[in-house]
Amino acid sequence: MKRLWAWAALIIGLIYFILPLVGMTNFSLKMRRGEYSFDAYAKVFADSRFHETFGYSVWMALLTIVFGVFLVVPTAYWVRLKLPYLRPYIEFVTLLPLVIPAIVIVFGYIRLYNTSSWLPLTGSYVGTDVLLVFGYATLSLPYMYRAVDTGLRTIDVTTLTEAAQSLGAGWATIIGRVILPNVTVAVMSGAFVTFAIVMGEFTMAALLNKPAFGPYMQLLGANRAYEPAALAVIAFGITWACLGLMQLVSRLQKTPQRPV
Amino acid sequence: MxxxxxxxxxxxxxxxxxxxxxxxxxxxxxxxxxxxxxxxxxxxxxxxxxxxxxxxxxxxxxxxxxxxxxxxxxxxxxxxxxxxxxxxxxxxxxxxxxxxxxxxxxxxxxxxxxxxxxxxxxxxxxxxxxxxxxxxxxxxxxxxxxxxxxxxxxxxxxxxxxxxxxxxxxxxxxxxxxxxxxxxxxxxxxxxxxxxxxxxxxxxxxxxxxxxxxxxxxxxxxxxxxxxxxxxFVGTLNVVQAVLVNGAAGTVQIGNKTLQLSQPVTGKADGSSISLAFRPEAATLADAANGDAALSGTVISSNFLGSVLRTKVDLGGNIVSFDMFNQPSAVLPKTGDTVSLSLQQDGLMVLGD
Structure with missing residues (x-):
C-alpha cells in the first residue's frame, strides 16, 4: 500500500512539473501546420535581436559573477576569520533580496543615482550597465553568499590563513592563492546560479532600459505565438545546462578530496 | 646575548x-x-x-x-x-x-x-x-x-x-x-x-x-x-604527610618512622607538618632482614605497565605508588600483602605551599 502511495506521489509530481514543459515544447514544434518542425527555433536563432540580447545578458552575467566573487569571497572569508559574531547579521542581509522585490531595488537605484544626484549613473549607457550589474549581484547574493560560505566551512580557514601568514603571505596572496582555489566548487556553484538568474531577469533590465534577454523574451511573448515557446525552451535548456555544469564541477572536485 | x-x-x-x-x-x-x-x-x-x-x-x-x-x-x-x-x-x-x-x-x-x-x-x-x-x-x-x-x-x-x-x-x-x-x-x-x-x-x-x-x-x-x-604535573608523584623533627638536620617523621633527608629543610618550624613527595621509582621493596625498611603498608593493587610494575600501597592512610622493573623471576606483591618500602634519600622532596 505504501509503495502505491509513493508511486502515486511520484506520478502526480511528474505530471505537475513535466506536463507543462512537454506541452510547451510540443507547442513550440507546431509552427508548421500538421507536422513537427524547428521553424520557431530557426526564427528565434535568425533574429538579430536574439543574438544581441543573448550576448548582452551573457556579458552582464559574466561581469556580475566577477563582481560577485570579488564582493562575496573576501566578505565571507573575513566574516569567518575575524568577525564570526557578525555571521547571523550578514546572513540576514544577504537574504534580503529574497523578500525585497527587484522592482523596489531598481526604483531605489533610479532614485538614488538619477541625473541630478551626486553620482548620476542613470545618465550614461555604461552607468546603467554598472547599475544593472550591481542589481544582478544583489539578486544573486543569497545564492552566491551561501555557496561560498558553505565552501569556506569545509576548510580550516583560520589555520590555513595563519600558515600562509607565517610563510610571509599578505592578504591578497592568501585570498588569491590559498582560499579561493579551495572554494572553487562553491564559487562555481554560485556563479552558475548567478548566470541562470541573470539570463532570465526581466524587471531590472526593462526598467533600466537595457537590451537584455529577459525583456526580449517578454517582447516576443507579447507579439508572437510559437517563438516565445521556443525561446522558453531555450532558456530552460540554459538553466539546466548551468545546473548540470554545477553537478559536474562538484563531482570533479570531490575526487581530490577522497582520502586514500 | x-x-x-x-x-x-x-x-x-x-x-x-x-x-x-x-x-x-x-x-x-x-x-x-x-x-x-x-x-x-x-x-x-x-x-x-x-x-x-x-x-x-x-x-x-x-x-x-x-x-x-x-x-x-x-x-x-x-x-x-x-x-x-x-x-x-x-x-x-x-x-x-x-x-x-x-x-x-x-x-x-x-x-x-x-x-x-x-x-x-x-x-x-x-x-x-x-x-x-x-x-x-x-x-x-x-x-x-x-x-x-x-x-x-x-x-x-x-x-x-x-x-x-x-x-x-x-x-x-x-x-x-x-x-x-x-x-x-x-x-x-x-x-x-x-x-x-x-x-x-x-x-x-x-x-x-x-x-x-x-x-x-x-x-x-x-x-x-x-x-x-x-x-x-610532571610525572607521577607520591605525597605523604610528615612531621619535621629537625629542619636543620633534615630529619622528618612519618608515623613512627624517622627519615633522614639529603638536605636541611628551611622555612618550616620544627614540629610542623610538611608534605613530603617522592617519585614511584624512588621507592623500592625493602629487605626487612637487612633492616633498611623505612615504611610498611598494605598492597592495594598491582598494575602491569610493560617494562615496569606499579604497585599501590596504603601507608597508614597515605596511598603511594612504587615501581619495580619487570623481570620474569620477580615475585610480585599481591593485594592485601604487607610490604616494607625503602625510600631513596635523595629522591625525597619537601613540597612548598
Missing part, C-alpha cells in the same frame, strides 16, 4: 588575563618546550611570538630586534600546526615552495631548496602527492619542511604531534629533534605531553595559569620541581 627574548609579556582577552608577566630568554639553537595543562597560556605565548596575537603588554625580541608590533608575515618565523595546515589545493612540492615563491626567490633556487627540504624529511618521492594522499605523519613532515624552507629565524611547533598515533609520535619527535639539531634552529615547542617535553627539550617551561612556574632542563624539572604544581 639571548636570541629570542620575551620580556614582561602579558595577554588579556577582555577581562580575562591569560598570560601574566611572562619572561624568558632563549639562546640561539636552543630547543625549548612550553609544557602545561589546557588553558595555561602556553599556546597564547607561542601565538604572540608568531604574531597571531597582539600582547597586552611586554616585548618580543628576536636577535635584538623588537618584533612586538610586526605583522606575522614580516617576522620570518616558521610555524607547524597541530592540524598540519597544508594547502589542500597544492601538492607537496608547491606546499614547500610556497614561502619561497612569496619571498620572490628565483625558480632555480626554489627548486633546489624544496628538493633539499624534501630530502631532509625523506619524502623526495612524494613531491607530486596532494595532502589528501598522505598519512598524518607524512603531512606533518611536509608541514615541517614547508616551515623550514624559507630559513626562518625561529621555528614554532604548536602541538605538532597531538593528532598522530603513539608510534608515529615517538618516531616523528625524534626526527624533529634530529632536524632541529642539524639545522641549529631556535625552536619553541608547545605540548601538554610531559613525556614529549622531557624527551626532546634542552629546557622546559612548565606553565600554570598564565605564568612560568619553573624553567629548567628536563632533569631539573623532573628531579627538582620547585612548586607543588610542577611536582604534580
Amino acid at each position: 639571548s636570541f629570542l627574548t620575551l620580556t614582561h609579556l602579558q595577554k588579556s582577552f577582555g577581562t580575562v588575563k591569560v598570560v601574566h608577566d611572562f619572561n624568558m630568554a632563549i639562546e640561539k639553537g636552543e630547543f625549548i618546550s612550553f609544557l602545561g595543562p589546557s588553558g595555561c597560556g602556553k599556546t597564547t605565548v607561542l601565538r604572540m611570538i608568531a604574531g597571531f596575537e597582539t600582547p597586552t603588554g611586554g616585548t618580543i625580541e628576536i636577535d635584538g630586534k623588537n618584533q612586538t608590533n610586526l605583522r606575522p608575515n614580516q617576522r620570518n618565523i616558521g610555524m607547524v600546526f597541530q592540524a598540519y595546515a597544508l594547502f589542500p589545493n597544492m601538492n607537496v612540492f608547491d606546499n614547500v615552495a610556497f614561502g619561497l615563491k612569496v619571498a620572490g626567490k628565483p625558480k632555480g633556487e626554489i627548486e633546489t631548496r624544496v628538493k633539499e627540504m624534501l630530502k631532509l624529511i625523506h619524502l623526495e618521492h612524494l613531491a607530486d602527492r596532494y595532502p589528501y594522499q598522505m598519512s598524518g605523519g607524512q603531512q606533518q613532515r611536509v608541514a615541517l619542511a614547508r616551515a623550514l624552507a624559507p630559513k626562518p629565524q625561529v621555528l614554532l611547533l604548536d602541538e605538532p604531534l597531538s593528532a598522530l598515533d603513539a608510534k608515529i609520535r615517538v618516531s616523528l619527535r625524534e626526527e624533529i629533534r634530529q632536524i632541529q639539531r642539524q639545522l641549529g634552529i631556535t625552536t619553541v615547542f608547545v605540548t601538554h605531553d610531559q613525556e614529549e617535553a622531557l624527551s626532546i627539550s634542552d629546557r622546559i617551561v612548565v606553565m600554570n595559569a598564565g605564568k612560568a612556574d619553573q624553567i629548567g632542563t628536563p632533569g631539573e624539572i623532573y628531579n627538582r620541581p620547585t612548586t607543588r604544581f610542577v611536582a604534580n
Whole structure:
C-alpha cells in the first residue's frame, strides 16, 4: 500500500512539473501546420535581436559573477576569520533580496543615482550597465553568499590563513592563492546560479532600459505565438545546462578530496 | 646575548588575563618546550611570538630586534600546526615552495631548496602527492619542511604531534629533534605531553595559569620541581604527610618512622607538618632482614605497565605508588600483602605551599 502511495506521489509530481514543459515544447514544434518542425527555433536563432540580447545578458552575467566573487569571497572569508559574531547579521542581509522585490531595488537605484544626484549613473549607457550589474549581484547574493560560505566551512580557514601568514603571505596572496582555489566548487556553484538568474531577469533590465534577454523574451511573448515557446525552451535548456555544469564541477572536485 | 627574548609579556582577552608577566630568554639553537595543562597560556605565548596575537603588554625580541608590533608575515618565523595546515589545493612540492615563491626567490633556487627540504624529511618521492594522499605523519613532515624552507629565524611547533598515533609520535619527535639539531634552529615547542617535553627539550617551561612556574632542563624539572604544581604535573608523584623533627638536620617523621633527608629543610618550624613527595621509582621493596625498611603498608593493587610494575600501597592512610622493573623471576606483591618500602634519600622532596 505504501509503495502505491509513493508511486502515486511520484506520478502526480511528474505530471505537475513535466506536463507543462512537454506541452510547451510540443507547442513550440507546431509552427508548421500538421507536422513537427524547428521553424520557431530557426526564427528565434535568425533574429538579430536574439543574438544581441543573448550576448548582452551573457556579458552582464559574466561581469556580475566577477563582481560577485570579488564582493562575496573576501566578505565571507573575513566574516569567518575575524568577525564570526557578525555571521547571523550578514546572513540576514544577504537574504534580503529574497523578500525585497527587484522592482523596489531598481526604483531605489533610479532614485538614488538619477541625473541630478551626486553620482548620476542613470545618465550614461555604461552607468546603467554598472547599475544593472550591481542589481544582478544583489539578486544573486543569497545564492552566491551561501555557496561560498558553505565552501569556506569545509576548510580550516583560520589555520590555513595563519600558515600562509607565517610563510610571509599578505592578504591578497592568501585570498588569491590559498582560499579561493579551495572554494572553487562553491564559487562555481554560485556563479552558475548567478548566470541562470541573470539570463532570465526581466524587471531590472526593462526598467533600466537595457537590451537584455529577459525583456526580449517578454517582447516576443507579447507579439508572437510559437517563438516565445521556443525561446522558453531555450532558456530552460540554459538553466539546466548551468545546473548540470554545477553537478559536474562538484563531482570533479570531490575526487581530490577522497582520502586514500 | 639571548636570541629570542620575551620580556614582561602579558595577554588579556577582555577581562580575562591569560598570560601574566611572562619572561624568558632563549639562546640561539636552543630547543625549548612550553609544557602545561589546557588553558595555561602556553599556546597564547607561542601565538604572540608568531604574531597571531597582539600582547597586552611586554616585548618580543628576536636577535635584538623588537618584533612586538610586526605583522606575522614580516617576522620570518616558521610555524607547524597541530592540524598540519597544508594547502589542500597544492601538492607537496608547491606546499614547500610556497614561502619561497612569496619571498620572490628565483625558480632555480626554489627548486633546489624544496628538493633539499624534501630530502631532509625523506619524502623526495612524494613531491607530486596532494595532502589528501598522505598519512598524518607524512603531512606533518611536509608541514615541517614547508616551515623550514624559507630559513626562518625561529621555528614554532604548536602541538605538532597531538593528532598522530603513539608510534608515529615517538618516531616523528625524534626526527624533529634530529632536524632541529642539524639545522641549529631556535625552536619553541608547545605540548601538554610531559613525556614529549622531557624527551626532546634542552629546557622546559612548565606553565600554570598564565605564568612560568619553573624553567629548567628536563632533569631539573623532573628531579627538582620547585612548586607543588610542577611536582604534580610532571610525572607521577607520591605525597605523604610528615612531621619535621629537625629542619636543620633534615630529619622528618612519618608515623613512627624517622627519615633522614639529603638536605636541611628551611622555612618550616620544627614540629610542623610538611608534605613530603617522592617519585614511584624512588621507592623500592625493602629487605626487612637487612633492616633498611623505612615504611610498611598494605598492597592495594598491582598494575602491569610493560617494562615496569606499579604497585599501590596504603601507608597508614597515605596511598603511594612504587615501581619495580619487570623481570620474569620477580615475585610480585599481591593485594592485601604487607610490604616494607625503602625510600631513596635523595629522591625525597619537601613540597612548598
